[in-house]
Each structure stands twice: as structure tokens, then as C-alpha cells.
Amino acid sequence: MAERQRVHRYNYPAQFPDIDGLLESFREVLLDGRYILSPEVDAFESALADFVGTNHAVGVNSGTDAVILTLQALGVSPGDEVITVTNSFHATALAPVRVGAVPVLVDCDLDTMLMNPAQVEAAVTSRTRAVAVVHLFGQAVDMAPLLELCRRRGLFLIEDCAQAIGAVSGGQLVGSIGDAGCWSFAPSKNLAAAGDGGAITTNDRELDANLRRLRHFGQEGQNDHRVLGYNSRLDTLQALVLQQKLPMVRRWNRERVAIAELYRKRLSHLPITFQEGAAEGGHVYHLFQARVPSRDDLLEHLRSRGVDAIVRYPVPIHLQPAFESLGHKKGDLPNAEQLADETLCLPIRPDLPADSVAYICDSVESFFSEHRRAG
Ligand SMILES: *Cc1c(COP(=O)(O)O)cnc(C)c1O
Helix, strand or coil: CCCCCCECCCCHHHHCCCHHHHHHHHHHHHHHCCCECCHHHHHHHHHHHHHHCCCEEEEECCHHHHHHHHHHHCCCCCCCEEEEECCCCCHHHHHHHHCCCEEEEECECCCCCCECHHHHHHHCCCCEEEEEEECHHHECCCHHHHHHHHHHHCCEEEEECCCCCCCEECCEECCCCCCEEEEECCCCCCCCCCCCCEEEEECCHHHHHHHHHHHECCEEECCEECCCCCECCCEHHHHHHHHHHHHHHHHHHHHHHHHHHHHHHHCCCCCCEECCCCCCCCECCCCEEEECCCHHHHHHHHHHCCECCECCCCCCHHHCHHHHHHCCCCCCCHHHHHHHHHEEEECCCCCCCHHHHHHHHHHHHHHHHHHHHHC
16 A cells, blocks of 8 residues: 555645735735725626626625625514524524524435425424525535425525535526525635635625625715624735636636545445435535544544544534524434534545545545454
8 A cells, every 4th residue: 555645635825826916916905005895806796796697796704794694684683583404514503693583403314415405394484584505515405496495485595605616506506596695715615715705696786785785884885874784894805815716616626526526436335425416517525525334433544544534514503502592402403413423524625636535545445444354
């Protein structure tokens, strides 16, 4: 077997197509002073809207704020319920709480690892105002049944696209299907700022105007405060980073998909399952999930061989202490709990060399051959 390698999950320096050009544009902005709400931010918003295929995009300072501001801008308020899924990053469920609403958590399917549409339908009550889907790990949720449900029941449909830029559902890019797409550009995402950043995409002109007001203290103009807003704007410097990286996203996603295909092929003879159900273009592999009952042992084995594997997410939202007030207990949402126990992420990033992928696959194989001998 090959020599021990160190395989990292991230390689941020590899993500700058033209670092010198970027630094030059930083220099210009730094000396000019247009740090917020600048033409550079406008330009990135237009580029993002073009990419996603919406009429509008509004930059904010994080993905979490993108969801919070969207809910508030849509008028979701105390007493309302927002249905979302328990296996996600917890920001999706936190956002309703921040506007005084109640997150109603549903389970996922074991094979797709995504929100189960039948459970969403069953969770709708007279207080439900919105459904927040999460295109988790880079795989698009099948939006057609949820769109139909939300239209029929008069609910807003929000897409958490933080992990899925470029993914497609029913031939349409995520973030352009529901009432709003919420984006995070945190450093680990497929499109990443050099720090925090986020955005909302929408075709709704009124929503766009409300969001622009909310992100800027709720003001219409200086000293004209119509509503209670936030200070949540995308900085010029982050917009410049994102503007330079956005044209690379399609290629980077293709590279992620190619690595995922390698993993699936090389590991297909082993007792491992993967995230299934994506149609062509439906997965951009923000994370590559491998599911094995002996997850903790495999994780330790990979770590000991220098492979930077991790667990996303080891505790589903409904079992987190912060959400205790929702009154859930172990066993309530069993599929998410099982995935929390049985999945780990193998490193995936656009520039991951083929020999590193081979090394990781060898390492996974050696785990199973050693296990078989031990057993
Ligand atoms: C990253 C992420 C968020 C939050 O984004 P931030 O920019 O870190 O606030 C929300 N939802 C999902 C699914 C995420 O992965």
C-alpha cells in the first residue's frame, strides 16, 4: 500500500483564480472607502441573480441572516409555524425562532438523506406559514411535490441553498424555484467568501425591496426608519472575492461530481451506502456522505491514516439542547438519528488529486479487510 498521506478537507488557497487581480481590486476599494452597499456589491448581486436565474439577489452578511431576514420580510411572525428538517445545519431551524415563530421539524428519508415530503404534508397546521427545504450536502430536494403542496395550502416555500449552488431540481437551478433562495458564502461552502457572507435570491420584487430595507437598519434612506431592521450587509471586499470565484463554480462542481463518481465506483463492492436519488445535475457534492454501521471505527481508522474525515451532523437538531423547548426525545425522528450515527464525510474538494482519492479508497478498503480478519 502507498505511503501514509495527509489528506485535508479544505484547500482554501487553491480557490483564487487570480489572487493578484483580487488584491489589486482590494487596494482600490480600501483606499477609496466604498466598503458597504457599493457598486461592487451591486455587481455581485446581479451576477448571482444571473447565475441562479432570478430577477433579484440581495447580499447579506451570512446564510443564517439570509433565512432570518427572508422569514421576517415575508411577514412570518410570533405564533406562526415553519416546517423544516431535523438533519441540517441548525441555522435553518434557528431562523424561525429569531422571528418569534416555531420551527416544526420533520424527518428525512434514509436513502436521499433529504426532507420527506409526506411528513411535510402531515405537519401542516392552520398556523403553518412556510416550508424551509434544505438542499443538504449539495443534493437538490425534489421540489415538485413541495411546490404543489405549498401552492395548495397557501404557504411560502423557502430554499436553504447554503450547500447547493448550481444544483438542479426538475431542470431548474435551486434558489430559483421557491419564493426565496437563501445562500451562505461561509468559507467551507462551494462558493466561499474570505469570511462571512450570504444572499437571498427571488423573483418577487416586493420581497427584494423588503429585504434591502431590512438588511440596512430597516431604513428607506438616511434617518428614515420605517421598520425595525438589522445591520446585515455583504461587504465590498467579500463581494469582490465572490465575484471572482462565481465563474469557477460550474467547473468546481464538475470536479466535485467526478470525485464523487470515483468514490462510488471504487467503494461499490464494500458494505457502504451513499446519498441516493439525485437526477442528472441534482448533486453538487458539497459533502460526500458514506454510510456504515461501524461509522465510529471507520472514522478512527481514516483519521489514524491521515484522512480528514468528519461527521456532519452527529446530533440532529431535534436532540440539541438549544431546541429542548420543542419537546423532542430520542426516537422521534428515527431516520435522522440513524444517519447521525452511521454517516461520515469523505474529503471532497475540487482540487483533490486523484492519488489522494485512491489513497482514501485504499484506506476505506483496508478498514474492511482488517475488520473481516478481526471478526
Ligand atoms: C452554512 C449553512 C447555513 C448558515 O450559513 P452561515 O453563513 O454560516 O450563517 C445555513 N444552512 C445550511 C444548510 C448551511 O450549510
